[in-house]
Amino acid sequence: MLAEQIRNSLEKLELEKVAAGDYGRTGYHVEVAAKPEQITAIAQVMLEHQCFLESLTALDLIESFEVVYHFACFRELCRTVVHVPLIKGKTAPTISSVYPAADWFEREVFDLFGIVFAGHPNLKRLILPEDADFHPLLKDFVASS
Amino acid sequence: MIVALIGVIALVSVNALFLIWMERKVAAHIQLRPGPMEVGYHGALQTVADALKLMGKELITPDEVDRPVYLLAPIIIFLPVLVLFLVIPFSPNLIIRDLNVGILLIFAFSSLTVLSILMAGWSSNNKYSVFGAIRSIAQNIAYEIPLLITAMSIILMVGSFKLTDIVAAQDKVWFVVIQPLAFLLYIICATAETNRAPFDIPEAESELVAGFHTEYSGMRFGLFFLAEYTNMFVVSAVATVLFLGGWRGWILPPVVWFLIKVYAIIFLIMWFRWTFPRLRFDQLITFAWKVLIPLAFVNLLVTALAIKLF
Amino acid sequence: MMLEPGIEEKTFYLNLGPQHPSTHGVLRILLEMDGEFIANSEPVIGYGHRAHEKMAELRTYQQYLPNLGRVDYLHALAYNHGYCLAVERLAGIEVPERAEFIRVITSELNRIASHLLWFGAYLLDLGAFTPFLYCFDDRENVVDILDRVTGSRLTYCYFRFGGVRDDIDDEFIAGCRAFITRLRSRWQDYDDLVTKNVIFINRTRDVGIITPEQALKYGVTGPCLRGSGIPYDIRRSEPYSVYPLFDFEIPIGERGDIMDRYVVRLCEMEQSLRIIEQALDKLPNGPIMAEKVPKRLKPAEGEVYAAVESGRGEFGTYIVSKGDTKPYRIKLRVPSFSNLSIISELIKDTLVADMVAILGSFDLVIPEVDR
Numbered sequence: 020m021l022a023e024q025i026r027n028s029l030e031k032l033e034l035e036k037v038a039a040g041d042y043g044r045t046g047y048h049v050e051v052a053a054k055p056e057q058i059t060a061i062a063q064v065m066l067e068h069q070c071f072l073e074s075l076t077a078l079d080l081i082e083s084f085e086v087v088y089h090f091a092c093f094r095e096l097c098r099t100v101v102h103v104p105l106i107k108g109k110t111a112p113t114i115s116s117v118y119p120a121a122d123w124f125e126r127e128v129f130d131l132f133g134i135v136f137a138g139h140p141n142l143k144r145l146i147l148p149e150d151a152d153f154h155p156l157l158k159d160f161v162a163s164s
Numbered sequence: 165m166i167v168a169l170i171g172v173i174a175l176v177s178v179n180a181l182f183l184i185w186m187e188r189k190v191a192a193h194i195q196l197r198p199g200p201m202e203v204g205y206h207g208a209l210q211t212v213a214d215a216l217k218l219m220g221k222e223l224i225t226p227d228e229v230d231r232p233v234y235l236l237a238p239i240i241i242f243l244p245v246l247v248l249f250l251v252i253p254f255s256p257n258l259i260i261r262d263l264n265v266g267i268l269l270i271f272a273f274s275s276l277t278v279l280s281i282l283m284a285g286w287s288s289n290n291k292y293s294v295f296g297a298i299r300s301i302a303q304n305i306a307y308e309i310p311l312l313i314t315a316m317s318i319i320l321m322v323g324s325f326k327l328t329d330i331v332a333a334q335d336k337v338w339f340v341v342i343q344p345l346a347f348l349l350y351i352i353c354a355t356a357e358t359n360r361a362p363f364d365i366p367e368a369e370s371e372l373v374a375g376f377h378t379e380y381s382g383m384r385f386g387l388f389f390l391a392e393y394t395n396m397f398v399v400s401a402v403a404t405v406l407f408l409g410g411w412r413g414w415i416l417p418p419v420v421w422f423l424i425k426v427y428a429i430i431f432l433i434m435w436f437r438w439t440f441p442r443l444r445f446d447q448l449i450t451f452a453w454k455v456l457i458p459l460a461f462v463n464l465l466v467t468a469l470a471i472k473l474f
Numbered sequence: 475m476m477l478e479p480g481i482e483e484k485t486f487y488l489n490l491g492p493q494h495p496s497t498h499g500v501l502r503i504l505l506e507m508d509g510e511f512i513a514n515s516e517p518v519i520g521y522g523h524r525a526h527e528k529m530a531e532l533r534t535y536q537q538y539l540p541n542l543g544r545v546d547y548l549h550a551l552a553y554n555h556g557y558c559l560a561v562e563r564l565a566g567i568e569v570p571e572r573a574e575f576i577r578v579i580t581s582e583l584n585r586i587a588s589h590l591l592w593f594g595a596y597l598l599d600l601g602a603f604t605p606f607l608y609c610f611d612d613r614e615n616v617v618d619i620l621d622r623v624t625g626s627r628l629t630y631c632y633f634r635f636g637g638v639r640d641d642i643d644d645e646f647i648a649g650c651r652a653f654i655t656r657l658r659s660r661w662q663d664y665d666d667l668v669t670k671n672v673i674f675i676n677r678t679r680d681v682g683i684i685t686p687e688q689a690l691k692y693g694v695t696g697p698c699l700r701g702s703g704i705p706y707d708i709r710r711s712e713p714y715s716v717y718p719l720f721d722f723e724i725p726i727g728e729r730g731d732i733m734d735r736y737v738v739r740l741c742e743m744e745q746s747l748r749i750i751e752q753a754l755d756k757l758p759n760g761p762i763m764a765e766k767v768p769k770r771l772k773p774a775e776g777e778v779y780a781a782v783e784s785g786r787g788e789f790g791t792y793i794v795s796k797g798d799t800k801p802y803r804i805k806l807r808v809p810s811f812s813n814l815s816i817i818s819e820l821i822k823d824t825l826v827a828d829m830v831a832i833l834g835s836f837d838l839v840i841p842e843v844d845r
Contacts, residue, residue, distance in 0.1 A: 046563065046779040071693045073781075074790055074807035089779060089792070089807070093690065093699070093706040098779065120693040123815040131527075146520035146844060155528050156803075162528055195607040291488050295510070295826070361601060362673055372826075373495060441673050442601025444827045445510065 021068065021097040022048040028064045032057060040100070049099040055111045058088070058103055062114040062121075065090045065099065072114075073098070075124035077105075077132045079158045084134055086111055105134065113139040131156040168260045172249040180393040181211045186427075187393075187434055194438045221382035226288070229379065233287035238380065238387040241280035244273040245394045252401045253327050255411045255418035266327040267319065270402055271312060274357070277395065278304040284388070285376035296375025299365045299445055303356060306452035307363075311353040313460035314346040317467040318406045331410030340407040345463050347407045349456060351432065354399035356452070358392065361437035365445050400429035485513050488826075492521050496599050496830045499840025503817075503833075510825050515818050522844040530804035535561055535635070535771045538804070543629035545806060546842040548591060551577075551584040551620075552784035554633040559714055560780035560791040561635050565773040572760040573637035574716045579650065579753045580620060580632065582746040586657070587616040588785035589739045589746075592837045596736070597668060599834035600677055605668055612657055619649045635771060636764030647754055654747050661744070669740070678732035682820050682832035685730060692819075693812040696787025697738045698836060702730030708783035720752045732835040739837075772799050786810050786837050810842045 022039065026049055029037045034057060040047030053061060062072075073089040088101040105111055113136040115122040125136045126145035133154040136142060143149060153160055185200070185208060192199025200207025225234065251266040253259040263269055278301055285297020319325060321342070322333045333339075340347045356363035372378070377388045404410060404425040413421030443451070491502035500521035506514040526545055530538050542557045543550035555577055562569060569577075594609030617627045623642050624632040632639050668674055684694060684702045699706055705724040709717045725741035727734025775797040781790040787809025796802040813836050821829045 044563065045777060046560075046781070066691075069690065071690050073693060073788070074792060074805060076792065076803075076805040078794060078803050087792070087805075089790070091781075091788075093704050093711075096712050100779065118693070119691050119819075120812055120815060123811065144520075146523045148520070155525055156531075158531075160528075162525070162532060191603070195604050196611060197607065291486070364601065438604045439667070440602060441597060441668075441671065441677060443673055444677055444825065446825065447676055 021092060021095045022099075025049050025064070025068055025070075025097065025099055028068065029061065032060055032064070034061070040098075042098075045100075046098060047100045048097045051099060051101040053101060053103055055086075055103055055105055055109070058086075058101065059112050059114055059117065061101055062088075062117040066117055068092065069094060070097070070099065072118040072120045072124070075114075075121055075128065077128045077134055077156075079132060079156065081158055083107055084132065086128070086134065088114075110135045110137040112137050115139055130154070133157065168250075169246075172246055172260070175249065176246065176390070176394050179397050180390045181215060183393040183396065183430065184211045184214070184389075186430070190431065190434045191438050194435070215386070218386045219383050223382040223384060226379050228289045230287035230289065233283050234379075235384075237280050237284035237287065238384045240283065241277055241391040242387050244276040245391050245398065247273050248398045251327060252398070253331060253405065253410060254422050256328070258419055259328065262326065262328050264324070264326045267315060267325050267330070267402070267406075270398065271308075271315070274395065274398065275304070275308060277391065280391075281376050284380070288376070288379040290379055292372045292374075293376050293378050296372050296378070299372075300359065300376060302445075302449060303359070303363065303365055303452075306449050307353045307356040307456070310349055310452065310456040310460040311357060313457070313464050314349045314353070315402075315406060317343060317346050317460075317464045320464070320467055320471060327405050327410075330405055331412065334409040334412065338407060338409040338412075343407065343463070343467070345459065346467075347403075349460055349463065350403055350407065351429070353456065354403060355433055355436060356448070358395045358399055358433070360392075360396065360433055362440035362442050363448060364437075364442060365448055396430055396433060397426065400426045400433070403429050484508060490829075492518075496834060497840070498595065498834070498838055501814075501838070501840045501843070503829075505826075505829075507826075512821050512824055512826065512829055515821055515829075517814060517817055519814070519840070519843050522841045524841070524845065526845045527804055527806065530801050532800065534799045535773075535801060538801070539634075540629075540631045543626075543631050544841070545808065545845060546784060546786070546789070546810075546839050547629050548588040548839055549584055549785040550628070550630040551581040551632065552782050552789060554630060555581055555715070556780060556782040556784070556789045556791050558633045558635055559782060560778050560793050561771070561773070563780055564776065564778040564793055564795055565635070565771055567636045567764050567767055569636055569764055570761045571716065571758050572641075573762045573764075575753050575757050576638050576642055576762065577633060578715055578717065578720075579642070579750050579757075580623065580630075580638075582749050582753075583616050583620055583650070583653075584630070585785050586743050586746050587613050587620075588837075589743050590616070592739060592785075593664075593736075596834045596837075597674075599830055600674065602668070602674075605664070608660075608663070608667075612660060615649075615653045615656065619646065619653060622646055622649070634763065634767075636767040637762045641762045647757075650750060650754060654751055657743070657747060661740075664740070669737075675733065677827075677831055678736060678835075680729065680731050681824075681828050682732050682835060683730045684816065684820065688816060688819065689730075692816040694787070694816055695809050695812065696783070696785070696837075697735050697742065698813055699787065700725065700738045701727035701735035703728055708781050708788055712781055714780070714782060716753075717749075719756065720749045722746075722749050732831055735835050770799055772797065781807075784809060786839065786842070787813060806845060808842045808845065810836070810838050810840075814838060814843055 034053040036052035038050050040050040070090040070092045073091045076087050078085040084105040086103040090099040128134050130144045130146050189199045200210040203209040203213050250260045251263050281300045282297045285293040322330050408425045411418030411422040485506050485508050488505040488507045491497040492500040502518040504516045505512050526541050542553040546553050590609045590613040594606035597605040621627050623646050624630045686702050689699045689702050703726050705726050707724045722745045725738050727738055773795045777794045779792045781788050790807030792805040793801050794803040820832055
């Protein structure tokens with residue numbers, strides 16, 4: 020099965036956590052936690068398994084960030100989630116060279132959270148105006164309503 | 165002559181008002197809806213109201229335009245159209261000047277439209293307008309050639325440029341029966357010449373917003389609009405003369421027959437517009453140069469041979 | 475560096491949008507033009523940004539429901555469905571079967587409405603005005619049917635956690651059956667008028683080809699992906715609700731050009747009709763709401779990802795809960811966002827007219843891209 024194959028390939032990368040997910044509860048088949056510098060290698064593995072980048076987003080956990088990657092596959096039902104904790108102020112490497120889809124996703128995360136993706140070819144605001152000086156999805160950003 | 169001029173201007177205006185109403189009604193009925201119904205009987209006065217509104221509108225001149233050219237363009241598109249009416253034979257008597265180069269005059273003056281479109285597009289200083297103008301020129305050049313060649317096959321058969329002679333030559337049988345291919349080519353080219361869908365590339369609204377007249381408002385836009393519909397009338401009138409026997413008919417007076425035939429062709433052109441999607445620009449030009457022009461030449465050649473043999 | 479006009483300068487910039495007839499919303503594309511050919515392009519989005527994801531953090535789970543219909547207003551019920559599915563999974567709510575059937579019926583009706591609108595608007599992009607009105611004539615029927623049961627015509631907010639708001643009645647069922655017969659009788663007209671039209675074929679064949687490799691790398695989903703020959707439809711690949719009970723096909727294309735995407739959408743409407751028909755036949759009796767859904771929903775700590783198939787592709791809802799009445803974070807994975815990101819690659823070295831045709835074939839809903 021694809022989920023097993025992905026787990027086997029990812030285990031070789033010595034990540035923090037590679038586990039089978041509880042699909043009925045969370046919608047995941049593989050749950051992964053990794054360090055920022057490992058994400059490019061993970062993306063490479065996912066592409067080799069013919070998975071596409073479903074979504075890329077971030078969480079503001081007040082003390083730190085967490086970048087969350089979702090991968091799924093066209094051929095078989097298998098969703099992989101990758102959690103990448105990130106200390107605030109640090110950069111995460113881009114995966115846009117592996118997945119062009121990540122180009123816009125990373126720009127969006129940069130726009131809304133202020134997370135910088137090192138090596139991104141065109142990292143500028145995607146949704147908000149270029150002269151905006153805030154990142155609305157941070158927990159300390161207060162919406163006016 | 166002055167009476168004639170006033171008559172032509174009145175005819176042009178009334179005709180355009182009628183055609184716009186007709187277009188809206190035809191479109192509406194093709195699309196299963198009633199169209200304008202409120203002003204007058206079945207909305208017959210709707211376009212009069214629209215024209216009054218258009219005249220009352222402010223004429224906006226954008227800052228960046230090339231003023232003299234920009235202001236001249238709508239006038240230049242309208243003047244040749246008036247001249248064309250001089251030679252159209254509505255009936256044996258109802259013709260202002262029966263010139264012996266009538267058909268040449270029509271083709272010569274109708275090509276002037278493209279000059280005005282270029283002026284409008286270029287002087288507007290808007291990239292969409294320039295696109296529209298450039299496309300329009302390429303298109304008009306491409307479609308004028310087959311148009312002239314098909315007309316030539318008729319002129320060969322008649323041996324005269326005079327429009328009344330051409331009608332007179334069709335006393336036994338209309339030329340559409342003898343020259344069906346030429347008629348088909350002519351209708352296609354005429355649709356393209358008047359920039360009507362599916363050849364409305366110069367003003368393709370989904371690509372170029374409004375093409376060459378994007379920056380025009382009020383009655384200046386109105387003049388372009390008027391010219392489009394008048395041009396449609398002229399090409400249909402020429403088609404009637406060349407292929408449908410002009411004013412010839414039974415019982416009804418000749419001028420009525422002439423108008424019936426003209427409006428039938430206009431209806432056909434409107435029918436095209438509300439049925440077909442638009443061609444792509446390069447397909448349009450390829451179609452003219454690789455299909456229409458060779459076909460027109462073949463038709464001319466066959467006509468010449470047939471005249472020589474029989 | 476500012477470019478001075480000179481002989482070396484071969485290209486110029488054309489600003490398409492944000493107000494342009496064929497961008498279907500406030501999308502702006504900056505085109506670097508070489509004559510009528512596009513040398514480079516850069517889409518600029520965000521004009522319709524309403525911060526739906528931030529709003530989610532400020533509202534309770536129930537209060538956020540009306541937002542979903544406004545993200546993608548054309549297939550609002552799929553978005554209702556996706557969000558409810560995620561929350562139900564998170565809170566462990568079981569939905570009664572009748573409610574799931576009603577969800578499927580209304581959602582498929584909405585899909586047909588969405589595809590019909592695309593069909594008409596797309597032909598408008600190509601310069602044919604008349605099919606637009608024919609489609610709206612048909613679409614009006616769907617809107618009326620849905621209006622009866624949901625109470626609104628566009629931005630539906632009909633699904634609730636654990637079921638649906640109102641039960642359907644016999645008149646609704648009769649209306650659906652009449653609509654199925656009516657729409658089936660129209661396929662021939664659409665085929666004659668559009669699909670077999672030589673101008674239409676010339677405009678769409680072999681234009682804007684998406685290869686399966688490109689689709690994989692850009693995460694393209696929905697009819698755009700199926701046009702490229704990959705039968706990935708969440709309704710079949712990741713079955714949710716009661717879709718496994720129905721017999722329907724996943725239409726796919728071969729070449730991945732505009733024509734294939736067009737054919738896929740047309741066939742999908744027929745498949746949706748089949749699903750509705752079967753659902754009406756098998757419709758069980760019973761409650762339409764789960765019992766004991768708490769008024770103040772407070773899911774346990776955790777996260778969930780649920781995906782549904784919207785008219786444009788995969789709509790995913792990612793919810794992170796910290797055990798509060800308000801979600802900690804909601805990420806809406808919208809199909810148009812990923813689909814649009816491929817556009818720069820597809821329109822390179824094409825004509826403006828082709829660009830319009832390609833852009834239209836994506837069936838973009840710009841408020842969905844901007845959120």
